[in-house]
Amino acid sequence: MRVVLAEDSVLLREGLVRLLGSAGIEVVASVADADGLLRAVDEHDPDLVVTDVRMPPSHTDEGLRAALVLRRQRPALAILVLSQYVEERYATRLLSTATGGIGYLLKDRVADVEEFLDAVRRIAAGGTALDPEVVAQLLLRGRSDPLDRLTRREYEVLSLIAEGRSNTGIAEALVVSESAVGKHINNIFAKLDLSGADKDHRRVLAVLRFLKV
Template sequence: MRVAIAEDSVLLREGITRILEASGIEVVAAVGDAEGLMAAVGSAAPDVVIVDVRMPPTHTTEGLRAALTLRKERPEIAVLVLSQFVEERYATDLLSGEMAGIGYLLKDRVVDVKGFVRAVRQVAGGGTVLDPEVVSQVLARHRDPLRELTPRELEVLGQMAQGRSNSGIAAALVVSESAVAKHVNNIFAKLGLAPMDSDHRRVIAVLRFLQSAETPRKG
């Protein structure tokens, strides 16, 4: 696996580089701005890019715009976005299209070395990783699109967004796998998600919610 990192904090950039290299992942570029990232993608051909949302020169959306450009022009490259805070609009923009190979994590997740490396590998393999804090804050602020889900189904949905299997959810919530399967099917049914052959169906419910939360409400 070949990874390019775009992070303006030298300490964090070096820390991520060492974490990945210690886990046997090749870091082909480590740069401090979006322009450097785009150049690195062209020359180093990474499989995954890890990019900060806010970078020089304005520290607003440079990293996000680079990520969106990559998703459009180089969809074969997986993208893992890091953010200091939960920024719902950014997550929605990034996740509104093809979901394969996409991740959105808060920076403090990097301290969980094993979890962070697992997320990088999951995104590289075509998976989708959403930070549980992103999910929980969005759910807390915008309940309307999910008003038909029960509290337990909301808990299961949050676990699904973290990429956990039914057995993983069952262990986390201390319930049976059959109960989890029932909750998952109820979530899909209530949100109108028809059966499909996709490894990412388990997070589509969360993405649908994020998108609908950005739609202005009438009245």
């Protein structure tokens, strides 16, 4: 896996380079601003971009806007956005661009090394990884049909899918069997009218409907 990293904090940037490198993930370029990110992607054609939201010169949304440009230009490029805080409008804009290869995590999540590396690999493989706090805040917008069709347990399962958990992880979190999780997921697909797509694609589409993006 080849990664371009964009982060204006020197300490965090160098820390991420070493962390990813120790896991056998090649960081082909590390930059400090959005313009550098765009140039680095053109030059190195990476599998994954990891970028901060706020970078120079204005420290507002340069990283996010660069990520959106890259997603339009390269729909297959996986993108992981790191943010200091939950910024709902940024998360919503990013998630609305595609159905896979997308992640939005808080920077504090990097401290859990294995969880962070798992998220990186999952996003690069075309999956999703959303910080639990991001999911919680997006849910404050309330539910509407067809999500109202879901039972409480199905809603819990879909929430965990949105965090990027596997069936095994969901079973462990809810203390149920994997076969029970599978049944809940099939019910979710049916209630959200997602019966026609392949299983992995339906998981992503279910998450996007869950977050109403």
